[in-house]
Amino acid sequence: MPSAPAHVVNVPVNQIREITQAAWATPDAIVLSIGEPAFPVARHVLEAGMAALDRDDTNYTPNAGIAPARAAFAERFSRQAGVDDDPSRVFVVAGAQQGLHLALSTLLGAGDEVLLPDPGYPTFAMTVGLLGGVPVPYPLVPEHDFQPRIEDLRELVTDRTKVLLLNSPSNPLGSVFDHDLTRELVRFAHEQDLWVLSDECYEAFTYDVPHVSPARFDAGGPEAVPEAHEPRVITSLTLSKTYGLTGLRIGALVTPPGMEPLLSNIMEATVSCVSAASQYAAVAALTGPQDYVSTALRHYRANRDAATAVLDDLAIGYLDARGAFYLWADLSHATGGDVRAWTRSFLADRGVALAPGTAFGARGEGWVRIALCGRAEDLVEGLSRLPAPSRT
Template identity: 85%
Template sequence: MPSAPVHVVSVPVNQIREITQAAWAVPDSIVLSIGEPAFPVARHVLDAGMAALDRDDTNYTPNAGLGPVRAAFAARFARLSGVDDDPSRVFVVAGAQQGLHLALSTLVAPGDDVLVPDPGYPTFAMTVGLLGGTPVPYPLVPEHGFQPRIEILQGLLTPRTRVLMLNSPSNPLGSVFGEDLTRELVRFAHEHDLWIISDECYEAFTYDTPHVSPARFDAGGPAAVPEAREARVITSLTLSKTYGLTGMRIGALVTPPGMEALLSNVMEATVSCVSATAQYAGLAALTGPQEYVSTALAHYRSNRDAATAVLDRLGIDYLDARGAFYLWADLSHATRGDVRGWTKRFLAERGVALAPGTAFGSMGEGWVRIALCGRTDELVEGLSRLPSPGLA
């Protein structure tokens, strides 16, 4: 058999999937390793998808998506970010991951550097490597509240640096960028002629702190920094988390002006267009009743509080989650420098699956990500089985 290219073979295993698939094979295991919302999809969303099938609305759509769906995404983005975007700059994509691949395929050439957060969602680095680029991790550390530092980013720049990946609210950390930091990150990108890809998959879920989109400070935004001569922020959105449509695969890229024709060509060469059925279901989610979102937000906040109560009782340190639906906890007292191996043993011995911190980069060693989106009783029971520092 002919060999695959080195840059493909070297793409690492996704450790989240590794532990989760192992857990699915263990009867009665408690799976806290994957972000799968626990609520049924809203009835009006399901009805819209089935109505599209009933009328045989199963044909191709434009590369960028159906006009009403693009307009609905633009309207939501305007409400949440304050950025009034033209629907013509919205591309409907097959979930945030395909949107990430589309954006990076358009911006990155082989040998280019992309700054990715560490800890950060694993497919950031995986996708860059798959395209022949070089993912350059920028460390997020406890001493700085796991927030990016401009001076650290500055020290990682090379003549090949092309893109800065940002993620707030963060998966896996649950951290949220404040307004001042977000503004400085956009200023940094403009000063160094970098693109920004801003992953805002969890924009609907923050706790006692607002979500701030980098697009606010980009050229054309309502609070554009003086350095912003032309727009360079691409925003990634998804309906997977906001409306529980993880398997429907529908999201959007909000792009700077002037990229429409280029992105349309790249979209044609990857997936052509998103399923019409998914788009009609997504349109119903975006424009219909929003009780799902408010109910989910209340549940995730309640689960966060229940989980931190257990960790407090056990004496386990964690990062205060301000957004998304994950809790980042320090198990270094038990993992002994091999959190990946420890999570496998913990699943085998105690029946609980947690995502190892190293799934998100080397800076995650000793930490685990806990998904807060499932049943409260399973969450509390699973965390109650964790070893406390005094007993490890």
């Protein structure tokens, strides 16, 4: 059998899926390893998708998506990010992961480098490698509250660096970039002539702090940095988390002007277009009642508070989650330097699945990601089984 190329063979295993699939095969396991919203999808969203099927709206759509979906995404992004956006710059994609692949397919050549957060979501590095690029992790460390530092980024830039990937609110950390840091990151990208790919999957869920989109500081934004002579921020959005539509695979890229022909060609060569029924469901979600979002936000905040109370009682350290629906906890006292193996043992022995920190990069060793989106009772019970540090 012919061999697969090295850049395909070397794509790492997603350790989140690894532990979660083991948990699904474990009777009565408490699954805290995956970010799957626990609420039923709003009825008006389901009905919009079903109505599209009932009228046999099952044909191809334009590569960039149906006009109502592009307009709805543009309106929400303009409102949430505080920028004036045009539907012509919105490309409807089959979820944030396909959007990430589409954007990087447009930006990278073989051997080009992408600056990625470490810890950061695993498919960032997986996608870069699959496209023949080189993932270059930038450090997020406890000593700096897991926030990126310009001096660290500057040391990593080479003549092959093409993209700075940002993720706020962060998966897995729950951290959020403030206004000044976001502005400085965009300024740095312009100074270094880099694209910015901003993953804003969790923009709807922050706690007592605002979400600040890098697009605010790009050329044409309301607070454009002086160095911004031409736009270079691409924003990735999804409805998977905001409205619980993980299985409908629907999201959007908000792009600088002029990229549409390239994106259309690449979209045609990958998935052509997104399901029409999913797009009509998206329109209903974006333009209809927003009760789901407000209910989910309250639930995630309450679960965060319940989880931190358990960890406080056990004297287990964690990063204060200011966004998304994850808690980043320090289990280094128990993991023996191999958190991936420890999570498998913890699942087998105690019936609880946690995502190992090494799923998100080498700097995640000793840490675990706890998903806060399920039932509060399961969350509290699962965390109560964690081993406490020695109190000697």
